[in-house]
Amino acid sequence: MATLSASPSPNPNPNFRSPTDQTDHDPESLPHMELHPSSDQDPTPNSNPNFHAVLPTPPEAIAPAAAAAPSLLHISFNQDHGCFAAGIDHGFRIYNCDPFREIFRRDFDRGGGIGVVEMLFRCNILALVGGGPDPQYPPNKVMIWDDHQSRCIGELSFRSEVRSVRLRRDRIVVVLEQKIFVYNFADLKLLHQIETIANPKGLCAVSQGVGSLVLVCPGLQKGQVRVEHYASKRTKFIMAHDSRIVCFALSQDGQLLATASSKGTLVRIFNTVDGSLLQEVRRGADRAEIYSLAFSSNAQWLAVSSDKGTVHVFSLKINGGSPGIDRSQSASDPVSSPHSSLSFIKGVLPKYFSSEWSVAQFRLVEGSQYIVAFGHQRNTVVILGIDGSFYRCQFDPVNGGEMTQLEYHNFLKPEAAF
Known part of the structure; x- marks a missing residue:
């Protein structure tokens, strides 16, 4: 061993x-x-x-x-x-x-x-x-x-x-x-x-599941991501956005990839094997800088943090074990991302009106930088701020809405007792 x-x-x-x-x-x-x-x-x-x-x-x-x-x-x-x-x-x-x-x-x-x-x-x-x-x-x-x-x-x-x-x-x-x-x-x-386009943020993600390694990094073109499947020795290039890639995240098993561009309005979820677009969710209408993306351990949820001071949680309509196959929904399933009330005329009005919106949100200080991840307790999110703030919040998977703050700490305070 x-x-x-x-x-x-x-x-x-x-x-x-x-x-x-x-x-x-x-x-x-x-x-x-x-x-x-x-x-x-x-x-x-x-x-x-x-x-x-x-x-x-x-x-x-x-x-x-x-x-x-x-x-x-x-x-x-x-x-x-x-x-x-x-x-x-x-x-x-x-x-x-x-x-x-x-x-x-x-x-x-x-x-x-x-x-x-x-x-x-x-x-x-x-x-x-x-x-x-x-x-x-x-x-x-x-x-x-x-x-x-x-x-x-x-x-x-x-x-x-x-x-x-x-x-x-x-x-x-x-x-x-x-x-x-x-x-x-x-x-x-x-x-x-691997050679990449200029990557000052050091963007890179690797799968953590037991078994084969999947690595994602920027490609050589603006808006492109490169996916390396080391087990099958295959390289997949995905044109994810028209604008520069600023953030991405892999699911634990490396099968799902979430990407965001410098526009910061849309987040796209791809199948890493064939590069197909599985889902698109909308953070908002205004430009924003996306700081972090995170999948839940079962790839049922996606969390997004940005400089707008709001952490969003989206429901993913993807079977984590088989990307590309939608989950069958029953009455007991969690709520899916709400659509615009004008989505009934999808295809007539701009795409904005038929976008999928977040299920749950948590408000923070606008302009500050935060990163986000899902907690080990069910339906919880952990948020870390560059100002030393630590938040643990809980969201309602059925009704959605504003998250409940469970705890807050400033981990940089020297007088803090641990």
Whole structure:
């Protein structure tokens, strides 16, 4: 069985589980890393020549938590949306969503800015990229951090800044401005390179279900997305929008893709296998910047956040197991997205009047940036703000309407007790 090996540590973090403790995923898909920090040689004869083991972080680099509220540089959910990571100007923090609590923090006193923190479910391995005005690490490097040892155990170096990182138990995906690199997690061997259109946001999504890898990234044309099916070795290009792609999301199994363009009015859902358009929903009539899209675990719902200060939840009329096949609806089924009252003359009036609208909404501060995911409790949504806000809300799947706020926290407050 593949395991993630790490040297024993006198004070391992009890809040992180070893990958071998995970029971909700196939243990055979766990990464296996045998890195030797004292060695100047590559870990394996065929490993990536840009990979180098690094020396342990000196004890004096770990400082007590700062007294002042930190500046938030990055927030992201882990793969199952049960946790989230925050990169700050002097370290990083990891939080549990339900119940909400800080799991742990790492504060650095030399530089310390972390611009990207990518978790691997709840295990002890994270990917870090330096950021902010005083970065802890060069922004062109991905540092592999082992929290059992409280230090970096390796790095991947590039010629330009790293825009984002995606982790699976078997792969590391590094996104640059116009190129994406896919590495094997076992030996960090480079498996694939993809060229993209200018991608300053580092847009990239990977499937997380056990089995085959599906990767989505921008194509080489405006409005185009590229879908890589690694199991079947097939590449699919989808012209999703006329305008520039600004956001997309994959369902857990990689079968469904939701996309939004710079117009921010419509969200489209595609079958990743054949590229067919399955559904189109309307966020609103005015232009908006879409910040995040998220499928529920069963692909029954889609959540959307934007700069308009509203999180929308849409009902998907798609069978998650067989994209393209509508769910048969009965009296007990949840309400579908409402249509305009003028939809009876569909085809006569502009498309706007026959669009599918959201089932549920939650109002936030307009102009602020939020990301969204579905909670582990039924019909709940978790919302994270770049201002440090944490909301957990519940929506009514039958009647829809305004969501109910269940809890709120400011996770950046230094006096917060967890």
